[in-house]
Amino acid sequence: MGANGAGGGDALLLHKILGTVLLTAAILRLSAQYLGPLALPPVSAMLPSIALFQSRRKKGKKVRVYMDGCFDMMHYGHANALRQARALGDELVVGVNSDEEIKANKGPPVMSMDERVVMVSSVKWVDEIIKDSPYAINEEFMNKLFTEYGIDYIIHGDDPCLLPDGSDAYAHAKKAGRFKQIKRTEGVSSTDIVGRMLLCMRERSHDSSNHASLQRQFSHGNGPAENGSKSSATRISHFLPTSRRIVQFSNGKGPRPDARIVYMDGAFDLFHAGHVETLKRAKELGDFLLVGIHTDQTVSGHRGLHHPIMNLHERSLSVLACRYVDEVIIGAPWEVTKDMITTFNISLVVHGTCAEPNDLKNGEVDPYHAAKAMGIFKLIESPRDLTTSTIIKRIVSNHDAYKKRNETKVLSEKKYYEDKKYINGD
Incomplete structure (x- = not known):
């Protein structure tokens, strides 16, 4: 309906009422400076019919944005792209390219379709998944996005995405004026x-x-x-890690005073579907999941000079992007001491059954000995036999x-x- 229809009339009437009431309130308060204090009610109390007018206004349609990709060997750069895409709308729909499309356009994927979907679904900025999406957004699929999925804009990074013939995979979306660009995350691919x-x-x-x-x-x-x-x-x-990037990935909320806090630590190197599904099970055991990320030196000391593949801040961002994680300790200690359990009010310490071997150094004790002594340690059966x-x-x-x-x-x-x-x- 046009601006002169019922919706436009309601808005115009509402603006007139607001203007009149606010002007009256201003005059009365000005007069009070000269005539003495007046027991004036707040403006909100003078507008009993505002809610009625607001309820009659047509609700604004949610902006739905779409981003697709292979999401193979998913890392914090992928997560940051999804975060940026989500910021351009109210709901983010993500297309995960099929194995066949990836093979045809790039070569064989490292991770299976199932593993890639688990990873994308775990990112806290993702609202919906479209499996087996095409690598190139042709006109037919683009129209399907607009009509069947209600997509308003198609998003991609500022790095070119070319098809084997050299053409732009997003040419149709750009031509239709429904394409938006985000910045590629520096320092990772x-x-x-x-x-x-x-x-x-x-x-x-x-x-x-x-x-x-x-x-x-x-x-x-x-x-x-x-x-x-x-x-x-x-x-x-x-x-190049910045404090702003960490804040962008963080939930920014602490646990409630009565929350059951679950703690799980590890390297979380090459963050993968096995990590995600184990973290999901850990979160189900409490109200707040705190994850400890070991330092590069700790990981290297226990797994060998060739580990970790990803450095501490990269690993921390990958874990922070997971919807099941509430907070991380960046550079967590190897041993979970009684003091640490008290400091963070930890109710349960957990560890997955499928993990890389961590050889104890000479003189080292079981890192979970305090939790075991307190009766708050639990092994979680890892859903996947997958490691770095x-x-x-x-x-x-x-x-x-x-x-x-x-x-x-x-x-x-x-x-x-x-x-x-x-x-x-x-």
Whole structure:
């Protein structure tokens, strides 16, 4: 209905009433300065019919935005993109590309469709999932998004997304005027993460053939051992953490005084579906889930020089983005002491049954001995037999396929950084 219809008439009438009442209130209060204090009621009490007019106004339609992707080897950069997309609307619908579409356009995915859906669904800014979405948004699928899913805008980062023929995967959305762009998260990509994993395997196996060449290709020569010396870690991250980014990912709320607080700690390296589903089970045991993220030095000391793949702040952001997590301790201690349990008012300490081996150093005690002595320790049956090591093995076992997959990706990422311009926002 147009502006001159019933909706427009109601709005005009409401504005007139508001103006009259507010003007009257102002005059009365001004007069009170000269005539003495007057027992004036608050303006809200003088507007008994406001609610009636507001209820008659047509409710505004929620803005629904759409973002799609492979979400393979999902990391905090993906989560940040989803956060930015959600900020452009009221509801975020996410399309997860099918295995077939990824193979046709990029090469074989590392993670299965089921694992990728679990990861995307766990991100706290996601409202709805569309499985097996096409890699390219053609006109037919775009119209389906607009009509069947009620999508208002299609979102993607400022990095180009090109099809094998060189065309823009979002050309139709841009032509329709329904496309919005967000900033790509600096310092991380699936390509670099794969490079870190291969460097890790290279250091462990001392294999200087396939792993070395593939690592150089994926990491753009930015590995930590460029000078020929062995590094104490495999991180080649260019991520620059800021306090604002941590606040953006945080829930910003503490537990209620009577909350049952569950604590779970770990490395949470290469945050994956196994982590997510175990955290979900942990959250079900209480009201507030506090997660401790071990330092890089702690992880390296217990798992070897090649760990962790992701550094502390990267791992912390990945965990913070999970909808089941309420708060994290960035750099949690290895041992969960009685003092720590008291400080955070922890009711239950949990640990998953499927985890990387953590060898105790000489003189170290069981990190959970205090919780066990207090009778508040519980093992959680891990829903998936998935660890960081199994993901690394997937990459290494399919060396040639992933090498081919990333040849084009490496070139496009290099071009992106060479041509990158500052974009305002986020």
